[in-house]
Amino acid sequence: MMHNMDKIISELKQYGNVSQNISLAEYTSFKTGGPAAIFVEPFDENGVVQTFVSALGAGLEVFIIGGGTNLLISDDGIPELVIKISDTNFYPEINEEFIYSSAFVSKDNFIEAVVKAGFGGVEFMAGIPGAIGGGIFMNAGTFMGCFSDILYRIKIVDSSGVISEVDLDKEDSGYRKMNIPDGAIILGGYFKLPRAYNREELSTFIKTIVDERRIKHPMDYPSAGSVFKNPQGHSSWKLVNDCGLKGYKIGGAMVSEKHTNFIINTGNALSQDIYDLIKHVQLTVYKKTGINLETEVSIKGSFK
Secondary structure, three states, rough: OOHHHEEEEEEEOOOEEEEEEEEEEOOOOOOOOOEEEEEEEEEOHHHHHHHHHHHHHOOOOEEOOOOOOOEEEEEOOEEEEEEOOOOOOOOOOHHHHHOOOOOOHHHHHHHHHHHEEEEEEOHHHHOOEEHHHHHOOOOOOEEOOOHHEEEEEEEEEEEOOOEEEEEEEEOOOOOOOOOOOOOEEEEEEEEEEOEEOOOOHHHHHHHHHHHHHHHHOOOOOEEEEEOOOOOOOHHHHHHHHHHOOOOOOOOOOOOOOOOOOEEEEOOOOOOOOOOOOOOOOHHHHHHHHHOOOOOOEEOOOOOO
């Protein structure tokens, strides 16, 4: 098996940078999480496809991470081969008919490029960390809009290595959910954006949004942004706050005093601390209000 593993590793090195038993803590915004047995950072979209096909051909399960900004990985780590699809050196391709963005592109780079080219419609993304692929996958957004508002086609690769483009019907997408075929990996997306009325004004407005997010959100500590989805007719932060959970701590994890839908790593949190705190918040809110809080953060691995 070891000989086979060496062969697989050697093959994967053609398509990206490969590491073994690497801690995933530095690749998640919570700054927690155990090791990945094999960790691949593909060079490009073709590298993603080839890595995916090679891994599945070798009988390895695959797990995808983007910017790692919406993810809690257990302290034991995960057994799957991890493919990281996020690179700050990537930018979208822009022309008059559409904008194509690889899943690798960071949201910051996407906003910078499209605004510079004279397009708008991306205000909702301002200040949201992570990569475009993850944003598409979870239909990320704010009260100002979401990915399905501006995305009309998604490029994917399935487990057979077949690349296809799927037209997006906005009706198929939901709150923090995009209708992606099971087992497929998002390679990129095609966007239709309105022309910006005034590029300078838009740039200033986006900077204002980012500055406001910094004021309202606990940016000084590692977190994964909003932990819970907003239930119909309610704000999660208010439910958590009204249940007296502001500042509640388990180990190194704490419900932020600045924004109660954020759980922060105060410096030495384990993933288990964060997980236990999530469960405590859910149970407390349910007991007091009868409302089930669903996590927006993706939880991966084994927890006690």
